[in-house]
Amino acid sequence: MNHIYNFSAGPSMLPLEVMNKAKKDFKNWCNLGSSVLEISHRSQEFLSLVKNSKQDLRDLLNIPLNYEILFFQGGARGQFSAIPMNFTTKNDQVDYIYSGYWSMEAAKEAKKYCKTKIINVISEFNKKKSIIPYKKWKINSKSNYIHYCPNETIEGISIYEEPVFKNKILIGDFSSTLLSRKINIKKYSLIYASAQKNIGASGITIVIIKKKIIRSPKNFVPSILSYKNILENDSLFNTPVNFSWYLSSLIFKWIKKVGGIKKIEKINVEKANLLYKTIDKSKFYNNYIHKKNRSNMNVVFQLKNKKLNDIFVKEAKLKNLYALNNHKILGGIRASIYNAMPIQGIKKLIKFMIYFEKKYYKIS
Template sequence: MSEIFNFCAGPAMLPADVMKQAQAEFIDWQGTGRSVMELSHRCKEYIALANEAEQDLRDLLSVPDNYKVLFIQGGGRGQFSSVPMNLKGLGESAEFLLTGSWSKGAQQEANKFLQAKVVGNTVEKDGLLSAPEITPNDLDTKSAYFHYCSNETVDGIEINQVPDSGEIPLVVDMSSNILSKPIDVSKFGVIYAGAQKNIGPSGLAVVIVREDLLDYAMPETPTFLHYKTIDKFDSMYNTPPTYSWYLAGLVFKWLKEQGGLTAIAKKNNEKAALLYQCIDECDLYTNNVHPDYRSKMNVTFHLKDKELDTQFLTEAEQNGLVALKGHRIVGGMRASIYNAMPIEGVVALTKFMRDFARRNG
């Protein structure tokens, strides 16, 4: 079979080396005669695996000692509810920057638990989208937290500068660009991320929470969603998604082998630059995001002639370039180029795009 490059926004492709190792270990993990998914999460072998995965993640992100790392079920969307439930004790309201579908979803869900105020929306100028700059003066000091999404997969908007929320805990949904570049964890109160972009399979979420924020949960918070309880039981209060955790651990080791997040960021910058250059140079394609806010993970673009959309997708798939259809909300095309996407995939895509533009421009 010819090589397939999967540009799906999520669940997304995993590194080929990780998949090969998982395949080799699927039936017999480290001589146990069992698959990882057949091991008890309480056995010493699995606990060692889980601890090693957490330490590798801490190493990659340089997580300070006063932060807890939690592995939780429910994906990123599950945290739309968990965050307000766990932080409501800090205040009766929270504030949200809306830059796309996922930040809007988080705000709407949080509004069930507290007053979820909108302090900023996506800005459009000269047909290009960008995010407003938020300062502490824009925020209510009585708010429980300030929330934003660092990368919007649907809209292709990425916020590269961490907002200054002053003394208000900063909460970020980093589902689609976590581990794509170095970050300063100490700037955040809570970082959460669904796994199915840059971490591993769907169903798992990683939460990094400053330990002084563990005592502010609503009394009604379900026990298995309570950050302090999850931390107390080392993310094993209930049976965790063991196989997803194992695969995440393999991805963390793979990232270390690539040279860590500084090295992976360099590769991601190169991939994104190649693709945006192609879009900008070919008259057939347009991107409606200001260059300062263009996502390096989810590159969205439209064909100027929408009648060509179906032909573009059909021919792309025939060339081994799959899952390029844009989200149903915005249409067009979307190429998700997470860490696992090799530069060869982006080169193949841009070569096809230039040829398609030449033939149909």
Template sequence: MARVHNFNAGPAGLPLPALERAQRELLDFEGTGMSIMEHSHRGKAFEAVHNEAISLLRQLLGLSDDYHVLFMQGGAAMQFAVVPMNLLPPGRSADYILTGGWSEKALEEAKRVGTVRVAGSTAVDKRYTRIPHQGELSLDPNAAYVHMTTNNTLFGTQWHWLPDTGDVPLVADMSSDILWRKMDISRFALVYAGAQKNIGPSGITVVLARKDLVDSARKDIPVIFRYATYAANNSLYNTPPTFAIYLMRNVLAYTLEIGGLEEVERRNRKKGELLYETIDAHPDVFRAPVEKESRSFMNVVFRLASEEMEKRFVAEAAKEGMVGLAGHRSTGGIRVSIYNAVPVASVERLTAFMRDFAKRG
């Protein structure tokens, strides 16, 4: 079987060794005579996998004991509601920094829960081409929390610095760039991430929550939506997506085997540099709308001269085994998602195709 060069934005590609491990263990997990999918989530076999996934995340992130590692469901979309349900008490407000479509959705969902305000936005004509500067933010020192989206899949922007929020807890949606490089998680009070881009398959959401924040969270919400419920039950309050957690464990173990986040970052930067150098070298054909200091190393977006040319670019690339290159339906253009599992060789193949395409016009 010939595997394609997968540039899908999510669900995205997974490391081949992690998939091959799952293939070997699918019918008989560690001699138990059944698949991990068939094991009880309260049995020793799955519990070991579950705890290993938590341990690997802590090791890769350098996460202190001040944080809970929680596994939830519903993706980032559910966290848009769960964050304010837990952290936004009556009589308080929360600040939201808008840098793309997903931060807009987080804001709109939070409005249904409590009082929120826009503390900064880089939207111009409904498009986002950069990350704001600290001086552009209007932060409330009495806010319950400040919410940001670290990488913006639709518009190809990424935070390469963190806002100073003082004593106000910083909450981040890292769905599309968690584990792309080493990061000081202690700068955040809470981080959430849908796994389907960098760390596993769809169906599992990782939440890294400071313990004091969980302890002081609201208790007048349904039990199933409380972070404290997951923390008290090691994320096993109800049946979790066991196979998704198993596959995430495989991905995390592979990440550690190849050298951890230092090696992951080296590869990711090389991929991004290859793509942006190719785009910038052919300004008559490819146009990157994002300001250089805000360019994403996860989702590289660019436009061609016309929609017809963009459709031809996507179709010709697909014939050569490169898939997932069409931009989001709301933005158009080309989007190259180069998450952790995308090999450098795939980007080298794509940039060779882009140079040839530019010559042909």
């Protein structure tokens, strides 16, 4: 079978080495004669996995000791609710930075629990979208916290600046950013990330939180969404998603093996630059994001003739280039090129893009 390159935004491609390891372990994990899917989360073997995975993540991201690492279920959407429920009451004010679809979804959820101000930081010049520098964001001086999303997977727009706001709780949805590039954990009070991008299989959600902001929640907060409760139970308050946690632990070790975050970021920049260079040289493909805010994770582009979008996706699939259609709310083409996407996949996509342009240029 020819190798398939999966450009899905999530659940996304996993490293082949990790999948081979999981296949080998599937029926006989840790020489127990059983699958990790069958092992109690209270067993010594699984508790060792929990401990080691936390330490590997702390090593990779250089997480200070005054931060806790928590593992949740419920995806990023679960955190959309958990954050305002843990840190606000209905009369509290919060700031949500709007940069695309997912930051708006987070804000819409927060509105159920507190007074939510949405701050649009998108600017447009010569049909190119960019992000206003964070020092110009119109932050409310009375807000309990500031929430933003550094990478919008649908629009393909990224915020590479790391905001600094004195005496403010800064929260980030890093679902498509975590483990893809270097970040300074110390600048944040809380970051969270669902696992179906760079962390592992969908099901598990990572929360990295500064200890001092963890507090006893209001009585209405479900125990499963309480940061204090999850911390006190070592992320094992209820039965976790064992297999997703196990796969994530393999991913952490794989990233360490290939050279850590610094090496991963270098490769990701190289992959994205190759694709953007191909788009910029073409009169057939367009990207409407300013270069300083182009996503290295989700390369979004449009064909001059929109009627060719579906044909592009179908013909690409015949070349074993899968899931190149963008989200239905925006349309166009999206190549999600997370950590697991090898440079060979990018080169094959570029080769197809050049071929497709030559084939259909006259009707564009």
